[in-house]
Structure formats: structure tokens, C-alpha cells
Amino acid sequence: xxxxxxxxxxxxxxxxxxxxxxxxxxxxxxxxxxxxxxxxxxxxxxxxxxxxxxxxxxxxxxxxxxxxxxxxxxxxxxxxxxxxxxxxxxxxxxxxxxxxxxxxxxxxxxxxxxxxxxxxxxxxxxxxxxxxxxxxxxxxxxxxxxxxxxxxxxxxxxxxxxxxxxxxxxxxxxxxxxxxxxxxxxxxxxxxxxxxxxxxxxxxxxxxxxxxxxxxxxxxxxxxxxxxxxxxxxxxxxxxxxxxxxxxxxxxxxxxxxxxxxxxxxxxxxxxxx
Amino acid sequence: xxxxxxxxxxxxxxxxxxxxxxxxxxxxxxxxxxxxxxxxxxxxxxxxxxxxxxxxxxxxxxxxxxxxxxxxxxxxxxxxxxxxxxxxxxxxxxxxxxxxxxxxxxxxxxxxxxxxxxxxxxxxxxxxxxxxxxxxxxxxxxxxxxxxxxxxxxxxxxxxxxxxxxxxxxxxxxxxxxxxxxxxxxxxxxxxxxxxxxxxxxxxxxxxxxxxxxxxxxxxxxxxxxxxxxxxxxxxxxxxxxxxxxxxxxxxxxxxxxxxxxxxxxxxxxxxxxxxxxxxxxxxxxxxxxxxxxxxxxxxxxxxxxxxxxxxxxxxxxxxxxxxxxxxxxxxxxxxxxxxxxxxxxxxxxxxxxxxxxxxxxxxxxxxxxxxxxxxxxxxxxxxxxxxxxxxxxxxxxxxxxxxxxxxxxxxxxxxxxxxxxxxxxxxxxxxxxxxxxxxxxxxxxxxxxxxxxxxxxxxxxxxxxxx
Numbered sequence: 001x002x003x004x005x006x007x008x009x010x011x012x013x014x015x016x017x018x019x020x021x022x023x024x025x026x027x028x029x030x031x032x033x034x035x036x037x038x039x040x041x042x043x044x045x046x047x048x049x050x051x052x053x054x055x056x057x058x059x060x061x062x063x064x065x066x067x068x069x070x071x072x073x074x075x076x077x078x079x080x081x082x083x084x085x086x087x088x089x090x091x092x093x094x095x096x097x098x099x100x101x102x103x104x105x106x107x108x109x110x111x112x113x114x115x116x117x118x119x120x121x122x123x124x125x126x127x128x129x130x131x132x133x134x135x136x137x138x139x140x141x142x143x144x145x146x147x148x149x150x151x152x153x154x155x156x157x158x159x160x161x162x163x164x165x166x167x168x169x170x171x172x173x174x175x176x177x178x179x180x181x182x183x184x185x186x187x188x189x190x191x192x193x194x195x196x197x198x199x200x201x202x203x204x205x206x207x208x209x210x211x212x213x214x215x216x217x218x219x220x221x222x223x224x225x226x227x228x229x230x231x232x233x234x235x236x237x238x239x240x241x242x243x244x245x246x247x248x249x250x251x252x253x254x255x256x257x258x259x260x261x262x263x264x265x266x267x268x269x270x271x272x273x274x
Numbered sequence: 275x276x277x278x279x280x281x282x283x284x285x286x287x288x289x290x291x292x293x294x295x296x297x298x299x300x301x302x303x304x305x306x307x308x309x310x311x312x313x314x315x316x317x318x319x320x321x322x323x324x325x326x327x328x329x330x331x332x333x334x335x336x337x338x339x340x341x342x343x344x345x346x347x348x349x350x351x352x353x354x355x356x357x358x359x360x361x362x363x364x365x366x367x368x369x370x371x372x373x374x375x376x377x378x379x380x381x382x383x384x385x386x387x388x389x390x391x392x393x394x395x396x397x398x399x400x401x402x403x404x405x406x407x408x409x410x411x412x413x414x415x416x417x418x419x420x421x422x423x424x425x426x427x428x429x430x431x432x433x434x435x436x437x438x439x440x441x442x443x444x445x446x447x448x449x450x451x452x453x454x455x456x457x458x459x460x461x462x463x464x465x466x467x468x469x470x471x472x473x474x475x476x477x478x479x480x481x482x483x484x485x486x487x488x489x490x491x492x493x494x495x496x497x498x499x500x501x502x503x504x505x506x507x508x509x510x511x512x513x514x515x516x517x518x519x520x521x522x523x524x525x526x527x528x529x530x531x532x533x534x535x536x537x538x539x540x541x542x543x544x545x546x547x548x549x550x551x552x553x554x555x556x557x558x559x560x561x562x563x564x565x566x567x568x569x570x571x572x573x574x575x576x577x578x579x580x581x582x583x584x585x586x587x588x589x590x591x592x593x594x595x596x597x598x599x600x601x602x603x604x605x606x607x608x609x610x611x612x613x614x615x616x617x618x619x620x621x622x623x624x625x626x627x628x629x630x631x632x633x634x635x636x637x638x639x640x641x642x643x644x645x646x647x648x649x650x651x652x653x654x655x656x657x658x659x660x661x662x663x664x665x666x667x668x669x670x671x672x673x674x675x676x677x678x679x680x681x682x683x684x685x686x687x688x689x690x691x692x693x694x695x696x697x698x699x700x701x702x703x704x705x706x707x708x709x710x711x712x713x714x715x716x717x718x719x720x721x722x723x724x725x726x727x728x729x730x731x732x733x734x735x736x737x738x739x740x741x742x
Binding site: 093101 | 361363370371395396675726733736
């Protein structure tokens, strides 16, 4: 079984008594021209990002290789309904809602803090597989790195303001400056409470349905330190796939094609019957 | 299409034949598990067994999924206006949420679409043999099972396949329970069981007597209040009619908030009585009998409209039926009423006509199985019954965990036989355990469970199975 120290919880009285409020959610999709029996992919953006971040390159590319590709915006992000008081649980709810609404059992791909949301969602939805891209799993080490590299953007978050990531944290220098500026301008902010829960949240319950998990990232990511990548991968019984020279936003950076191809190759291998 | 061209399907002509049984060949399905029924509980059994790596053959007598909740099925008890009485958090499968923009109490057609989506999402239909009914299920050596099937309706030859395990999920709300009444055969008016009630048009303009205060009986009484020219509602005793909303929330969610806070039963009962006092007040004022029990001691009735229509004089509450005459019905208080139509909403009894009753621990032939966790039969470690629960909330969550537990048990039989043996011992010792507070003794409460008590017991069984 992958991840999580806790045991599966059958009794969920508190969850049942207070269901998450519904919210209007933005879901973008690109579907292959021919249905090829491949599992749908659901991309979950990290804090501040919306479905647009995947619509730039990855959705099109995945569909081109035969995978129905979907991306959602967590509440309060992108084109979804504003939700300043959103919690990690509400984000998790958004993911399981969209995943269960897809025609077939989906692969969840989470980026940044979206990877943490995916890990929580795995306990409530039996994904076919999961991919954690540059996962921000809410460790103190990540906070330390963020404080060192971007004190101006991180400190306000600690006192209730928004977490701001700088252009240089997110992208490599290979990405033309104009594009980097354009992307950075689109980045919003996550709910205040959800931001705090990055540090205070409880470890996710174990994943249901034993999904295989792939972790990938960049050793030059200025948000997630390499040690955190290794730890995340080890938790799921593997080693991270590394893409040197890329920034945190692997799906927007200049060499966006390499990581998505690696993900799709892995999925093709996972789902070819041995 | 011939099924024998499909390598994944049982094939009586295949070379892998077990020793024949009564001269008929038996096809050995190896480690495959047989699931009987593709209703809610059967579907979740198929999904969870597949998820744990088992091959599954599911037999369904109808041509679609959804069982009781598929109104096209001839055994479906749903009527046009059937709505759920538990809200989605208590009704959905715990790993496949219902859309959050659905109402608090969805309609039965929404529920059917939910099951159909579940089947498609997890690609379950490929494991289901539709239009195939199970005739016999017999234990054979090595805790394996011979399952004999034929086309629904008895056409075509019987075929027998041997399975490593069986999940019985044939439902318990399709075989009508009809109480005996003196003089019923001489009654000249129309009588029907609620199972054949489909549409309020059946009541329009008639003088209707509805017998029974289950959730169905109350629904039909309310529809009779709206459609019939007169409605009597006969009940054995007084009941607590729970409104579907209290304190601005669906009632089950408020109740579970108290359960999560571990508020003791006595206090919950007191709070409940107090809430009712604030709204409808004393029901005996309307002529309803005073309940002879405290709330939570009978299967809950969730109906906000019954008391409302009683208060508007559209429903006349009457006591139990004493006997029938040619043109009248005599009540236990001596009164005579003259209905055109009598609807018996008197419930259902479980039936396992393909299985020797002793296998399920029903030694005296009463029709009541004796199981642990309402699912496990002592002495038969590879048999489970799914969904045989009358829960104070939804059933499907419970079926899900029952079948997860069974799948994990089957997996451990191979890797850790010692733990599986300990589980079997526990099952034998635990027969007859109840998972609800004190309830009235009646066949209606044979399978009554409180969802929190029950799921806690399942969770403990799962932890015991896998830890230590």
C-alpha cells in the first residue's frame, strides 16, 4: 500500500455531518480524435495556478498521444468560483468530484501543492494511477527553502497574507522573459486557511485501490528541494524522475515536453498487461 | 455472439473440467469469485474484488444494472415518486461521490444513473452475465462452490461452474411480505402490495386504505392524501415520524454530528423529542397513537409530509386491521371502513431460493439467516452476503465496506491463512451480535443496524484481520 501512516478510516462522522459546499468548477479538456481505450488524465494545478497552466501545452500533448486530458481549477482559482475560505478538504472534494464525473477511472496528476491535494484525494477515490509533479507536500523543509529563496513572497503568507512565488522560482532562464512574465501575472492565490494547512494538515489516509505512484521534478526547482522529492518518491516505493535545468512549473517551462512524455511513457508501461 | 469465444468467461466445453456433478460437466473457474446480482451491493462487490486482484463472474437475472433501483426491472419496488431518505454523504459509495450539485434527497432515477455511471467508470459490465439467473449454489470440497445458472425465465440448458468464493447480493426488498388477515379472500375491493404500486394515478379518485408505516407506507399515504378521494392509514403502533430537515440541515447530518461528538443515546433521544416538540408537537392530538417506544428503537421513518397531511385532515390515522368483510374492513377498535383499494405496504422478506437455508444458519426454516456482521456465515469462510442490512442510513456505504472486508479476507487466505482462520473463528463466535441499540422485535428489524455501530464493527474486523 502506498503512502500514509494511518489506517483506512471507515467511520467518517465529521465528514458526513458537514459535507463540503458545492462550488462551480472550471474543467478544461482536450480529447483524442479517436478513443483508444487509454485512461483519462486529470491534472490538478497547485496553489495559485488554474487549469490554464495545463491548457498551455500538456492537455494538447497528452490528447495527441491518445489520452483524454482534463484539467480543473480548484475553487478560488482560475475560472472556478471564488472561495477565499477554502480548506484543503474542499480542494480534495473538488478533485474527487471531477474525477468521479469522468467517464472512466482516471489517473490523477497533481503539481506543486496540487500533489498534496491528490494524495488526500487518493484516499477518497480509487485512481488508476497517480503522478506527483514537483510535489509540495507541506513539509517544514519546503517552507525553509521558500523562506531562503523568496523571503518577500513567503513571509506575508505566514501572517495570513498570500503566498507569492517569484518568476525565478517557477521557471528556468530558458523560458523567454515575456512568457515568464505573462504566466506569473496569471498566478493567483490559494485560500488562507488552505495555505496554513500545508503545514498543519494531517498525513493523508492510505490510498484506496493500490494505485501506482510516480514522482517527478527538477533538481533545480527553487520551490521543492531535491531532498523533498526523494522523500516523496521513497514514500511510494520509488525514486523520483529528474529533469535538470527546469523550474518548478514543469508544464510551462521551456522544455515542457520532456516531463509529460515521461509521464505518458510510464502510464503506457504501467497499463500494458505483463 | 458466443460466450465460449471469450477466454475470460466460464465455458462448460472447456478442457479444464472438474469432476462432473450428477453427470453434468462442471467448468472450473479457478480463483474466480462469483457475485450473484448486479444491483448496488453486487456492483460494489465486483468493483472491490477486481480492485483486490480477483477475477469475477457476476450473474444478473435482469438485463441492466441497478437491481431494485432500476424501475425497468420486474422485481423493482420503486414507484414514480421514490426519493431517497438519506442524504448523499450517507448514501454514496465512499470512494465514488455523488455529484455535489444533486439535491439532499435525490430521486430514484438519479440513483440509477449513479449506479450506471459507477458500472461504466470502473468498467464493471464486462464481468456481468445479464439475463442469467442462479438456480443453485452448493458447497464442494476445499471451501469452493458450484454455481448452477440458466437463462432468466428457465430457458436453455443449465450450466455449472466452480468458484473459489461466492458473494450473495440478491437483495432483500423484492419478495413481498403479506400478513394473513381473516376474510381477506372474501373482500371484493381491490388489494395490492406496495411492490406493485408504481404511480399515483392508481389511487386517483378512490377511497384508499394504506396498511403499514414503513417509509413506503408513509409515502403512499401522502400520495393518497394528494390523489385519492379518501385516505386511511393503518398502523400497528405509534411511530416517530422524522422530518427530513431539522435545524436547517438534512436530519441525518445533524444526527451524525451528535454521533461524531459521541453524545450518548439517551441525550440524543431527549434532543430528538425536544426538536419534535418544537415543530409538530404532540401527535396524539391528531389521532395518531402514542409511540410505545423511544425514538431510535424502530427503523427510522423519514417523512416530513405525513404529519402535515394528517394535520390537514387528508389522512385519517386508524389502528390495525382486525379482519376483512366482503365490502368493509374491520379495525381493531371495532370501526368499519369501506375502502375501494387496500395497499399493503407491509414490507419484504429476504429469499435465497438457490441456497440451502442451513448454510446461512437458518436451521429452523424461519427464513432468518444467522450471520456475523450480517454478512459472514460460520463454517463457510468463502461465502459472504452483501447488503443484507436495514440501516438507519444508506445501505450502499455498508455494502462497500462489507465487500472490501471480504476481498481482503480472500486475499489473506492465500498469503496469511492463520489470520483468515482467526477471522473464521471470530465469525463463528460473533453470530447473533447486534449493531443497533434496543429495537422492537419484528421481522422488520431482523437486519436492523445503526450505521455507526455497524461500521465501527466492520472497521474493527478489518483492523483485526490485517494488524497483529
